[in-house]
Amino acid sequence: MAFRKAKKIINPRRRKGEQTFGHLYPTDGKSKVLKRREWKGVKDTFYDYTRWLYIMSILAKFVAKPRNVKAMFRYRWMANYLAVPHMMDKFTLGLRDEPLRITHIAMNFVIKDIAGLMDDTFRGDRNTGNDEEFSRHCVLTDENGMTAFMMGFDETKAILREIPTMFVANLLTQHSAEHYIDVAQEYGLPGDVCPMPETELGLSIDDDLPVLGCCAVQINTTCDGSMMGNGLIAKRLDEEGIPTYQLAAPIRHREDDVQEYAAKEIKAAIKFTEEMSGEKWNWKRYFECADRVNNTTRNRLEWLDVNSTDYPQFVGAVFSLYNDTNYLGNCGRSPDFPPIDRKIMKLVHQGYKRKTMMAPEYRHRCIVWGVQPQYNIHMLTWMINCWGVLPLTDMLSMVNTRIIADEDTAENREQAYYDMGWLNENMIMRNRTHGGYKVLVDELWEFCEVMNADMVMMWEHMSCKALVGMHGMFEEQGRERGIHVVWVSHDLCDPRITSRQSIRDQFNQYMRTVLREEPLDPTIENIPDDTMW
Amino acid sequence: MKDLKYLMYFEDLLQSAHNELIRQAKDEGRICAAFTCENLPEPLMNLPGMFSVRLFAPHTTSTDMASYYMTSLLCETSRALLERSIEGGFNYADCLIAADGCTMMNRAAENMALLHTMDEGKPEFFYEFMEIPLKADENGLELLKLQCRNHILGPLHEKYGIDVSDEAIRKAVEEHNHVCRLIREIGDFRREDDPRITGYEFHILTLATYVAPKYLLIDKLEETLEELKTRKPDGKKWRARVAVVGSEIDDTGMIKLIEDCDTYVCADRFCFGSMPGRDPIVIDEDSGEDIFTQVCRHYTMQGQCPRVMNMEKVYGRKQYINDIAKEYKADGIIYEQIKFCDPWAYERMMGSVMLRDNYGFPVLSVDRPYNIESGAGQMRTRVQAFVESIEIKKLQGGK
Numbered sequence: 038m039a040f041r042k043a044k045k046i047i048n049p050r051r052r053k054g055e056q057t058f059g060h061l062y063p064t065d066g067k068s069k070v071l072k073r074r075e076w077k078g079v080k081d082t083f084y085d086y087t088r089w090l091y092i093m094s095i096l097a098k099f100v101a102k103p104r105n106v107k108a109m110f111r112y113r114w115m116a117n118y119l120a121v122p123h124m125m126d127k128f129t130l131g132l133r134d135e136p137l138r139i140t141h142i143a144m145n146f147v148i149k150d151i152a153g154l155m156d157d158t159f160r161g162d163r164n165t166g167n168d169e170e171f172s173r174h175c176v177l178t179d180e181n182g183m184t185a186f187m188m189g190f191d192e193t194k195a196i197l198r199e200i201p202t203m204f205v206a207n208l209l210t211q212h213s214a215e216h217y218i219d220v221a222q223e224y225g226l227p228g229d230v231c232p233m234p235e236t237e238l239g240l241s242i243d244d245d246l247p248v249l250g251c252c253a254v255q256i257n258t259t260c261d262g263s264m265m266g267n268g269l270i271a272k273r274l275d276e277e278g279i280p281t282y283q284l285a286a287p288i289r290h291r292e293d294d295v296q297e298y299a300a301k302e303i304k305a306a307i308k309f310t311e312e313m314s315g316e317k318w319n320w321k322r323y324f325e326c327a328d329r330v331n332n333t334t335r336n337r338l339e340w341l342d343v344n345s346t347d348y349p350q351f352v353g354a355v356f357s358l359y360n361d362t363n364y365l366g367n368c369g370r371s372p373d374f375p376p377i378d379r380k381i382m383k384l385v386h387q388g389y390k391r392k393t394m395m396a397p398e399y400r401h402r403c404i405v406w407g408v409q410p411q412y413n414i415h416m417l418t419w420m421i422n423c424w425g426v427l428p429l430t431d432m433l434s435m436v437n438t439r440i441i442a443d444e445d446t447a448e449n450r451e452q453a454y455y456d457m458g459w460l461n462e463n464m465i466m467r468n469r470t471h472g473g474y475k476v477l478v479d480e481l482w483e484f485c486e487v488m489n490a491d492m493v494m495m496w497e498h499m500s501c502k503a504l505v506g507m508h509g510m511f512e513e514q515g516r517e518r519g520i521h522v523v524w525v526s527h528d529l530c531d532p533r534i535t536s537r538q539s540i541r542d543q544f545n546q547y548m549r550t551v552l553r554e555e556p557l558d559p560t561i562e563n564i565p566d567d568t569m570w
Numbered sequence: 571m572k573d574l575k576y577l578m579y580f581e582d583l584l585q586s587a588h589n590e591l592i593r594q595a596k597d598e599g600r601i602c603a604a605f606t607c608e609n610l611p612e613p614l615m616n617l618p619g620m621f622s623v624r625l626f627a628p629h630t631t632s633t634d635m636a637s638y639y640m641t642s643l644l645c646e647t648s649r650a651l652l653e654r655s656i657e658g659g660f661n662y663a664d665c666l667i668a669a670d671g672c673t674m675m676n677r678a679a680e681n682m683a684l685l686h687t688m689d690e691g692k693p694e695f696f697y698e699f700m701e702i703p704l705k706a707d708e709n710g711l712e713l714l715k716l717q718c719r720n721h722i723l724g725p726l727h728e729k730y731g732i733d734v735s736d737e738a739i740r741k742a743v744e745e746h747n748h749v750c751r752l753i754r755e756i757g758d759f760r761r762e763d764d765p766r767i768t769g770y771e772f773h774i775l776t777l778a779t780y781v782a783p784k785y786l787l788i789d790k791l792e793e794t795l796e797e798l799k800t801r802k803p804d805g806k807k808w809r810a811r812v813a814v815v816g817s818e819i820d821d822t823g824m825i826k827l828i829e830d831c832d833t834y835v836c837a838d839r840f841c842f843g844s845m846p847g848r849d850p851i852v853i854d855e856d857s858g859e860d861i862f863t864q865v866c867r868h869y870t871m872q873g874q875c876p877r878v879m880n881m882e883k884v885y886g887r888k889q890y891i892n893d894i895a896k897e898y899k900a901d902g903i904i905y906e907q908i909k910f911c912d913p914w915a916y917e918r919m920m921g922s923v924m925l926r927d928n929y930g931f932p933v934l935s936v937d938r939p940y941n942i943e944s945g946a947g948q949m950r951t952r953v954q955a956f957v958e959s960i961e962i963k964k965l966q967g968g969k
Contacts, residue, residue: 225919227937229643229910257704257879261673264704265876265916268884272920275881283879285704287713288670294720295701298713305709471673473699474680499643502912506648506677509639510684 040519041491043402046347048394053078056397058130058422059560062569069570070123081133088141092122092148099152104166108159112245117206117213120570121148124209127415128355131422135388136395139351139381143359146377150362155201157194161249163277175250176310177279180204180237181263182256183464184368185457186284186306188330189323193314197366198247203236204411207530208358210570211412211537214530217243231500232531233259233411234266241270252313253281254306259467260503282309290462290472299458320445323453326369327443330460333363334437336378343389344429345488350388351381352395353417353428357409360434365465398425398557401521402489405431406481407496407504408466410527413537416544419564420494423541424548425557429488432496435480437463470503477503478510485520492521494544498529523547537566571766571804575797576790580774583782584822587627587659595621595783601730602662603722604688606651606679607669608841609702611714611869613742613851614722614862615667617732621783623663624842626820627654630941639681640674645910646940647818648678655687663688664730665695667722669702671877672913694729698722703870705880711863711870718866739861747850749784752791756798757844760836761898764803769814769835773825776844781820810960812934813837813895815921816906817914823942824949828904831953836898839874840906845894846872876917888921892929902932902960904953909937932960 054077055061061071074089076082096118099105109115125148129140159165161172174192178184180199187195206213217239218232224242226235240246253274257264271281284306287295307318337360340351359381363374405417405428420426441456442449462468469477481493495511498504515522525543528534545562548554556562583589596602601620605612608624615622627650636652654660655678666688668679679699682688689695698721703710726732753776759767775794778787809832818841819825825835839845851868853861874887895903905922907914915937922935934956939945 225922225935227907227909227915227919230912230915255879261877261912262916264879265913267879268881268916269920271881271884281881283705283881285710285879287701287704288676289699289701292701294716295713297716298701298703298709301709301712471670473670474677474684499641502644502910503673503677505641505643506674506681507639508641510681 038517038519040521043400043489043491044347046394046399048397050394052131052397053081053133057558057560059558059564062564062566064565066565067568069120069568071126074126075130077133077137081137084137085129085141088145089122089125091145092125095149095152096121099156102156104159105156108162108165108247111164112202112247113216114202114206114213114240114245117209120209123570128353128418130418132395132418134393135350135384135391136393139384139388140355142377142380142384143351143355146373147358147362150366150371151201151205154197154366158196158198158201158247158249161196162247164248172249173251174314174316176314177250177253177274179254179256179258179267181258181365181464181466182254182284183365183461184370185460186254186303186310188326188369188457189307189318189320190310190314190316191319191322193310193316195370196250199237199240200366202240202246203233203530207411208414211532215533217245218531229500231260231262231498232529234263236530238266238269241273248277248279250279252310253279254284254310255281256284256286256461256464258286258464259470260501262500280313282306284461286458286462286464286467288471290459290468291476295462296455296458299462300454303454303457303461320450324443324445324449327441327453327456329369329372329375331440331443332375333369333378334440336382337434338438339382340385341430341488343385346389347399348389348392348394349427349429350385350393352430353421354409354414357414357431357433360436361465364436368460395427396421396425396557399427400425400554401427401492403428403492403494404481404484404488404490405494405496407432408470408498408501408529409433409496410498410535410540411530412532413527413540416537416541419541419561420544423556423558423561424544424554426492426494428494429490430484432469433465435484436465436468470501474507474510478507478514482514482518482520485518490520492523494523494525497524497526499526499534500528521547521552532567538563571801574771574794574801576794577771577774579790580778581822583778584774585628587625587654587781588662589782591782591786592623592662594786596662600783601664601726601732603665603667603726604660604663605667606675607671607702608847609669609671609869609873609875610667610700610722611718611865613739613746613865614718616742616746616784617726617734617738618741619732620726620730621785623782624780625651625654625660626781626842627651627659628821630654636678639685640677643910644674644677645908647908647911648674650940651675652678652681655682656685658687660688664692665698665725667698667700669700671702671875672911674910696725696729698725702877704878706871706873706878706883707880711867714866714870715863718862736861739865743851743853743861743865745785749779749788749791750848750850752788752795753779753844753848754850756791756795757848759798762803763899764805765834765836766801766803767798768829769838770822770826770829772844773819773835773838774822776838776848777820777822777842779848780842808832808834810834810901810957811836811899812902812904813839813891813898813900814843814904814906815839815891816918817908817911818842819906821940821942823946824906824938827942827946827949828953831950831957833953833957836900837894839891839894846874876913884920887917888924888928891921891925892931895931900931901964902934902956904956905933905935907937908940932956932963
């Protein structure tokens with residue numbers, strides 16, 4: 038079967054400001070940041086600068102509190118947060134007009150949300166703020182777990198302490214996880230497990246996780262490794278006097294015969310949280326949150342609809358990270374998200390009407406599948422700039438599409454446990470990597486049809502056993518369907534195993550040797566960013 | 571010691587996944603249910619008119635085809651099973667019942683289904699994938715019951731007309747328990763200071779009960795038990811006694827290698843081992859629970875699989891190792907795992923630290939290949955060094 042070809046679309050509008058980006062990268066082999074910021078034309082550079090100031094204001098407010106300064110000296114991973122403004126530059130390279138604004142609005146809100154989470158964390162943390170009363174109203178939850186079971190609590194806060202320590206830290210600086218990976222391995226963990234739970238475990242062993250909360254709720258989140266790492270972390274929490282509850286999310290989440298189990302687990306987790314926090318579950322609040330979850334679902338589906346056209350607007354790493362924050366971390370609990378969604382939606386529609394493009398040319402329509410290298414997730418922006426390959430969506434964004442009950446009735450109160458169970462089972466990543474091969478393999482090809490994609494860029498996270506266990510099937514079925522499957526291997530958060538350039542090289546090689554194409558911007562085919570944050 | 575009468579017979583039986591007893595049972599018209607995980611209730615796959623076989627792939631060398639489908643980064647057990655399946659080594663089976671327990675084994679089974687490795691020319695063949703409870707509690711029990719109804723009993727009755735009544739289950743449990751009692755009684759001899767059965771011999775017998783039809787083994791196991799009652803130990807001076815704990819050991823070479831280092835394997839807490847896999851299912855007639863529920867309860871509550879995540883079980887598993895190590899007089903513990911196995915990677919780490927720090931046992935923590943022949947030298951060196959450390963410790967009065 039012949040391979041598909043995407044329609045080539047030339048951007049009729051010349052990009053304002055700089056056209057190539059290679060010269061922005063330092064060549065001294067030492068620098069951690071770009072030589073200078075990108076010139077995007079007067080209007081967009083000014084906008085970009087104001088957003089940079091906004092980020093600085095968030096950071097300034099954060100460091101104005103003594104407990105947060107104390108945390109800077111107490112926790113090794115806090116040093117990564119010096120790189121926040123630099124992270125934004127990685128995501129906005131080459132962007133103008135609506136996509137630039139969408140990226141800033143989404144990511145700035147993510148930054149604000151994380152800053153709030155960290156502020157709360159340090160407030161209750163025994164090692165820094167040590168506000169015992171506040172700590173009594175906090176529940177530690179898993180980084181990759183849906184916080185659905187917290188949707189009906191007004192006062193009690195969910196603290197996802199692995200988000201700032203592992204997940205975001207590695208977005209900011211590529212070497213952030215290495216020390217903790219080494220700590221876990223020195224303790225006896227083999228080096229072939231996924232480095233994400235490995236890092237989280239290393240943080241716990243190294244006594245570098247904030248300690249707070251009336252209790253913790255652990256979930257068998259994304260994989261065997263994640264689930265198993267919880268045991269030792271719970272033991273550590275036990276020693277700190279923080280009781281844990283293990284909330285089981287069934288693996289085969291599409292099957293009808295596991296839903297009752299999931300619902301009962303949620304019910305038990307809520308009961309445990311009520312007992313530990315002393316707060317009663319509030320149905321009114323739950324249904325308000327459920328309404329916001331539905332709002333998020335509808336918005337995301339609409340953005341995906343736009344991404345199915347010739348002129349996508351909200352794509353790439355930022356699309357993924359915003360969904361991550363909105364679905365997992367927030368799960369309808371914050372009323373601050375819907376206004377942000379609305380702002381983004383307005384820009385998406387505007388950009389679509391104006392046929393705004395992010396590169397001089399679109400050559401391929403690509404679905405990004407698999408698990409991203411956290412330290413190189415901005416490679417999706419690079420794909421657009423370097424090769425004109427448009428990342429329409431990614432596996433982590435293809436999460437729940439079901440509308441849950443959001444009206445407070447007696448019947449819906451019972452249904453709510455099933456809905457929360459469903460959300461919990463379908464948390465980001467595991468809703469694809471687990472649940473049988475159909476959700477991982479078959480549905481990928483369905484998305485390729487719907488979104489008119491001719492290419493799949495497959496992040497092959499080498500320690501993700503659920504994903505690589507279907508390697509051959511992806512190869513064979515991709516060939517049968519005439520879809521280019523570009524394999525890009527990496528080790529999630531450890532650049533010592535696969536550097537950023539060696540990840541890009543795998544993509545470069547496919548583009549040059551299989552597709553026989555030349556890059557749109559050859560100056561960034563090779564980037565000397567091994568030492569950069 | 572004088573060789574056991576049937577040792578060679580059992581050894582021969584384990585040379586091939588498609589052994590002569592499977593052929594005999596198939597010739598008798600029985601249905602064969604292949605399965606992949608210790609968490610699946612075996613009696614439900616040994617109902618009248620059928621028998622179960624837990625998949626294994628002895629003498630695996632190359633896993634080239636399986637590595638194409640699953641890469642070389644997945645555990646070798648799952649790849650070896652897929653390879654053997656692609657080669658046609660499991661074609662005797664009439665269905666495959668897989669647990670979505672560990673991810674890699676599930677992927678192996680899914681690849682088998684997608685590649686139709688076992689169902690060619692068998693219109694009634696079915697592949698079933700089961701959810702296994704993640705916690706040992708009542709909710710988990712209800713889940714397992716539902717899963718067993720939908721994925722074991724239902725399809726077996728529908729496709730092959732297997733009787734799945736309480737009476738049939740009771741009969742299967744009786745047979746299962748009979749085999750378990752025989753194995754445990756034989757295993758009890760390992761408690762002796764001068765044991766009359768080696769860990770290797772015991773492993774051969776136990777392994778056979780997983781990979782061959784049980785009902786065809788009973789007479790030979792009974793005879794072996796009688797033989798052991800009068801067998802004279804040879805007074806061998808073992809350098810140390812160890813409990814082996816960890817993931818699948820369906821390769822008899824592993825236990826042999828340890829014992830070749832003069833280290834007696836006195837307890838076997840690993841997949842394909844007798845603890846707790848060959849614990850009889852205790853049926854309480856006065857409990858008011860039907861037999862099916864009691865079987866499921868046994869598998870939900872008694873298992874020692876590392877993926878069971880409630881903390882009572884997480885701590886309980888280490889206590890269990892401590893208990894059996896003391897009961898069987900182990901001087902040390904060998905925690906082993908197949909390379910790339912995630913559940914046992916974490917369990918091994920936590921277990922080896924806790925057994926050392928909290929319970930005071932010397933612990934050797936190792937990963938290993940599926941077929942020990944491919945890494946025998948390394949493993950032998952590790953075991954020898956471990957035994958030396960135990961000996962030195964003994965000389966130093968336990969310090």
